[in-house]
Amino acid sequence: MISLRYHIVSIAAVFLALAVGVVLGSTALGGSLLSALTEDRDELAKRASSLEAERNELQARLDDQDAFSASVGPKIVAGSLDKRTVLLVTNYDARPADRDALRKLITAAGGKVTGEVQLTEAFADPGQADQLAELATRLQPAGAKFPTAGGPGTLAGALLGHTLLLDAKTAQPQSTAAERDAALAGLADGGFIKEPGDVQAAQLAVVLVGGELTGDGVGDRTATISRFATELDKASAGVVLAGTPAAAKSTGPIGYTRSDTASTEVLSTVDNVDTAAGRVVTVLALREQLEGDAGQYGIAGNAQGPAPGVAGKGD
Template sequence: MIDFRYHVVSLVSVFLALAVGIVLGAGPLNEGISTGITDQVRQLTTEKNALRAERDEALATVDAQDAWAEAVGPALVARQLGGRSVAVVLLPGADSSQVDATVGQLQAAGATVASEVTLQEEWFAGSQTAAADRQRVAAALADQLPTAPDADAGTEDLLAAALAGALVTTELAQAEEADDQGGTVLTTLSDAGLLEVQGGAGTAPTRATLALVVGGAGDTDATDAVRSSTADAWTALLRELDAASAGAVLAGPEESAAQAGPVAVLRSDDDLAGSVSGVDDLDSPIGRVNVVLALRQQLTGGAGQYGTADSATGVSPPLPATPSAS
């Protein structure tokens, strides 16, 4: 049995240890700990200031590059697309301000925008009801395709082919004519809630010879099944627009080249990336110049992947050769 003396000795030991700790903490140990913390704070402050300086320098560089692109952009793109027309297709998530700035750059290059359509979420929605509605519309439009569809063509292929036939052509002469059949296709797609046509779908469109598709960031929260079906629809759209025109370009901001983004999907398909150009810096003046130069390259049969993402093969398309003085 533990006696009273044991309790006294235990309490004395506890208080003695506490007193020693207080003395050491207020003396030599406190000095060492305080010095160590002070050194760490000083080091972290130095590192923070260095990172802030690097950030400010990087932002200043970007601002200077944007200012340069704004200044020389008109001269770089002037007459690059003279006499050509472009159909602009917006995917869900496309930034309207980036689209407006890009359209301005196309016009500065001498191109006209023949049409602008915005695909709605229903074009890609993964629900059974949405899929059934798309299948019904695709079946109704199949007879209006310029060529008979393949026997194994899916719904996304039929819709993409119908839209491409309404918006673009490979023949420059046909680009000057209104297309009544194309107007019917756009009205059908619009009435089904699959797209919106700028200015309304009631008039016959004038087809373009080039196509520009604009996207945004991918939906990383979507299920694998939805992401896969969306990627299939993007791929079908790009393939059909490219085949039915003199060339197609897909453009978006940096996020579009990240996981599940449309540019990332394009670049993951080697065959498609070899024919459809991708631009991943549409949120910068340089990117909008890249769009014009990429469309110009498409006219010569070339294609490339441009921008600042790791998946890009170059910063910008090559400048067209200028005729030498005689």
């Protein structure tokens, strides 16, 4: 006769066997899983190392190309701006290193930089748009014809275009020295530009920006800078809007300009001014502006090509 004790021992033996089986099974499974994960980790480490080596090689090539462009750049642009004058207009986010390098290259091209106007963050601030528009209208030089329609960027571009840039046909001032000084002083007092140093009128201008604009009303900000540069161009012998690749995005001034056919018909843009090659292209684009042509250059997908006279990928 089977006793109760036998039943209890039998049941305990079954559960013990199950427990041992689970432990052994999980140990085997865990070992297999751990082995697989180790292999995956090693493979990923190899791929990461390979990609890092590839990135370093590409960066070294870019550095070599930039160094080469910097060394031959002055020879490429030599004489292209002979006896021409250029005004630098820098947005608050423009890189000083790009500005300084561009200034040197303009000089190497035979040109002369007549001064710099530095725009503050308030210049494109939608909250101060009415104040800028009113100020630009009030400071309008005698005899100047400003656009009847347009936002603050357009009006500010008309103001500085007529006071700081020479007539495209005659190369003569479009305003008096007193009107020029009043325009600069008024914009500085309003907080729209930094206190300027000695600034003289020029034939050409470069509007130098950084990358994407941020903050509330980013669309209005990019439109203000783009329309400002476009109106400067209309009032002069030529203007180039230059910046980094980020500025060619939809939230950057260059990207906004390239989406506007009316602007691209007159205004040239360069989206890689942070490289030696891009600065060479900026000077060549200024020369092209003197000849009455415009183009959109750089490395971004919305550029026509890398430089004037060089077809894009899709051409």
